[in-house]
Amino acid sequence: MEPIGVIGLGLMGSALSERLRAAGHNLVGFDVREVRTTFPGEVKESAREVFDATRMVVLSLPNSDVVAEVLLESQPIRNGTMILDTTTGDPDMAAAIGLELSNQGVDYLDATLTGSSREARAGQLVITAGGRERAFEAAVPLFRTFAKQWFRMGLWGTGSRAKLAINLVLGLNRAVLAEGLSFAKAYGLDPRTMLDVLRSGAAYSRAMDVKGPKMLDADFTPEARLAQHHKDVKLILAAARGCGAATPLSAAHEELLASLVDRGLGELDNSAVIRAFEPAADSA
Numbered sequence: 001m002e003p004i005g006v007i008g009l010g011l012m013g014s015a016l017s018e019r020l021r022a023a024g025h026n027l028v029g030f031d032v033r034e035v036r037t038t039f040p041g042e043v044k045e046s047a048r049e050v051f052d053a054t055r056m057v058v059l060s061l062p063n064s065d066v067v068a069e070v071l072l073e074s075q076p077i078r079n080g081t082m083i084l085d086t087t088t089g090d091p092d093m094a095a096a097i098g099l100e101l102s103n104q105g106v107d108y109l110d111a112t113l114t115g116s117s118r119e120a121r122a123g124q125l126v127i128t129a130g131g132r133e134r135a136f137e138a139a140v141p142l143f144r145t146f147a148k149q150w151f152r153m154g155l156w157g158t159g160s161r162a163k164l165a166i167n168l169v170l171g172l173n174r175a176v177l178a179e180g181l182s183f184a185k186a187y188g189l190d191p192r193t194m195l196d197v198l199r200s201g202a203a204y205s206r207a208m209d210v211k212g213p214k215m216l217d218a219d220f221t222p223e224a225r226l227a228q229h230h231k232d233v234k235l236i237l238a239a240a241r242g243c244g245a246a247t248p249l250s251a252a253h254e255e256l257l258a259s260l261v262d263r264g265l266g267e268l269d270n271s272a273v274i275r276a277f278e279p280a281a282d283s284a
Helices: 011-022 047-053 064-073 091-103 117-121 133-146 158-186 191-200 212-217 226-243 248-262 270-277
Strands: 004-007 027-030 056-059 082-085 107-114 125-130 147-154
Touching (some): 004 011, 004 047, 011 056, 011 117, 027 047, 047 064, 082 091, 082 133, 091 107, 091 125, 091 158, 107 133, 107 158, 125 133, 125 158, 133 147, 158 191, 158 212, 158 226, 158 270, 191 212, 226 248
Parallel strands (some): 004 056, 082 107
Antiparallel strands (some): 107 125
């Protein structure tokens, strides 16, 4: 069996690699920066070497510009190669990349992931993918290694569009939870008891399970970085301007995230959004 290639060995790429290796796949990998995590396979010197070694490549990169650079540097990509691009990026760029690669005989899916690196390690991700149906069906056995559900949204770019819609709701859920817990604390309520109350009632969201304890413990060890979500919100606002959607809550959210990034908190877990609601003395 050919190995599976993984390009992008950060938080999510390393988590996907662990799941793929546990499922019995041999791996070859490359990171656009110096490898920061333990990779359970052979680390190559370039993306080109990864594409030379296999016809199944998973991309887990910071943004669409990096995806485009990696693919350009790896040309020509062999006919029959399958690329699963898990990057949360620009839907229009994903659509253009998919069409161009299809003309080269390369199958491409913008197979975006909902969930953190912790959820990837538990096989609990949700995939929204754009691409040809036959490519989607061929990728399902791989999806099974790290996801619990997967949806084909349409042709290239639609997986990324769906991910932006998901991240809009998910990010605001986190921000509202952070504001609510901070409000409860300032109002003289025990925030841990309040989190239990919120979990039990109509206000519940999964952010309470995944991010609530991290907020209360000030455990901002990154599972999904705040700066990455700030990038996503900027993509959401650009898409909204393009299609005429009204997104006033996301506009306020972007300003809030930008302030945290400016404070040097971008590399923390996105649960660090609670820092935006803390009194200055507490957050210094």
